Amino acid sequence: MTTMAERTHTTSGSAPEAASSTKTLTLGKAVNEGLRAAMRHDDKVMLMGEDIGPLGGVFRVTDGLQAEFGEQRVVDTPLAESGIVGTAIGLAMRGYRPVCEIQFDGFVFPAFNQITTQLAKMHNRTRGAVSVPVVIRIPYGGGIGAVEHHSESPEALFAHTAGLRVVSPSSPQDAYTMIQEAIACPDPVVFFEPKGRYWTKGPVDLDAPVGSATLNSAHVVRAGTDVTLVAYGPSVETAVKTADALAAEGRSAEVLDLRAVSPIDTAAVVASVRKTGRCIVIHEAPVFFGAGAEIAARVTEECFYALEAPVLRVGGFHTPYPVAKHEREYLPSVDRVLDAVDRAFAH
């Protein structure tokens, strides 16, 4: 079995400001720095996608990387998502670690077959003889006023497929660390980037250790005692704002950032809910058959006697993602989460 060695990045090469390894970065820039660090660390790491070269990607997440690493390692591909993922599988079989960019969430479906029937199963199909360490980066989620196919949250479709890991960072620091851990992981990882939070700023320790913790472990963003708000990706910020509002009302909410939807860190969720007795799950994806349903089932199985109220979910509706004019009402808002908290306390 391959283990991922812990490593610490030195900032040698990016030089003069090396005195302090902590910088303030946007989440998008943090992914960019994480990609750069991974490419410097391992020359088998390469990027593939549409418009990721001179343009730097439509969100500029790969900005400057082709200039630094060349066209063989930062590849502007033909406009064909199945082709991107399918060739990445072959490259991985030859020993490379491709990181594919799917330009928008709604464009991943031409690659759905390659991801679910090939990428997810190759390791199992070969009884472990072949590993396919491919990362699929997908800017996802809404809130940016976009047109159809540019605001979706399809993570449950991938989490339902054994063989894939599905993660989503919520902060610049996690974005920086998680992208490196995803690249170092021998399993395929679908890496959902909360595009509505690309411009969120935060401190990033560029020397933060890279292991595998963020791919498997949730973390407590805010400790609390009365209710657990479980979120990931873009919804973590919503959960934190809700916790602020609750604090003003004298209620103490614990905010748990799952980071990974596959696997779900059930132990962390259970530990929190056993303490608070109430659990609200928040995600932008439709509630129906969403990650929240899985979490609610697990919490009910493992915390039955600790629960003061049923587990509640706040998320998207069972409709196509709405037109931009209506997305504010569709997305889980602080008000809707507060409403759920009130319902939980009314039990």
Add this chain to the structure above:
Amino acid sequence: MTTTNGSNEAIPTLQLLDPQGNRATTRGTKGYRDRAAALTPEDLRGMYRDMVLTRRFDEEATSLQRQGELALYAPSRGQEAAQVGSAYALRPQDFVFPSYREHGVLQVRGVDPVDRLRFFRGSDHGGWDPNEHNAGVYSVVIGAHTLHATGYAMGVQRDGTPHDKRDGTAVIAYFGDGATSQGDVNEAMVFAAVNNAPVVFFLQNNQWAISEPTIRQTKIPLYQRGAAFGLPSLRVDGNDVLAVYAATQEALERARMGEGPSFIEAYTYRMGAHTTSDDPTRYRTSEQEEEWRGRDPIDRLAAYLRAEGELDEAFEAQVKAAGDEIGAHLRTGVRALDGGAPVSTFDHVYATPHGVVSAERAWYEAYEAGDPPAQQYAIAETTQGGAR
């Protein structure tokens, strides 16, 4: 209008042996004739042997399926020249991406016959280590693997392997006429072309995608598809092992030299059913089958070798004995395949521990051991937390 499912006389097709086993000397084929001429009598007998053994494997596997020992089998009968001829042009460092019918290619590649039936037995989703034979496992979602082949070839390019017609590295993808309609196959050719990737697209047009004739897939001869993507493309008589060998060697050398991808259409015929579950009498005539029986690729090579005095009874007896050995090996080996313990289902789902799989595995083990339900629950819960 030229049909793609009839006699095809109008479509230029490389042939070095005619159906009666005579050397064909069509003008403009000297380069290919020279390649075939470089094959020694020993090479030719080796090809003949592997073609016969591939057919024997087919017959044994079909029998095992009829006896209930295999869930399914996809015979390659009729395609032995296309498969063995192309595989003989491969070098050890080349890498093969087969579909699920390339029994002749895998025979030449040295994959154990029993391993080739693990998949059809229902005891394995694959069957062998791809890196041991430089041959991937079966690909069942039609055409998906042509992209893997192209990506693998892009990796070869990045490795900086030498550009040398013998020591360079080429990749070959095998697929069928039905697969040419798949988006993935077309995307694979786009990616290969723009990257100049060292990959050979080897189409076996066996004229039938289960029940659908090639006219359901195309209005033009399929080798023209490759040309449309900018790939050097050639149609060969897929039942002529010499033509297949020469054409594939040329394309592989082009790839090994760093000169990019090629497309070969080997025009052949699926003499058997699609699989053991299929019934070709519902969709094609016995006249057509009879006609193609007259173009049997093994008979053609045998006729040539006999005329050349290179196939004597002693060698035929050796081949027969090797076939009997494969039969015996399969009958004992296949029956012994049981898929391992049921708990092995949880193996190799991920390369690193995944909490959900670890917990479900722990629960299943406790359940199988007959532990009381409460204890099963406790074990699963503990593992879930612990196996991050």
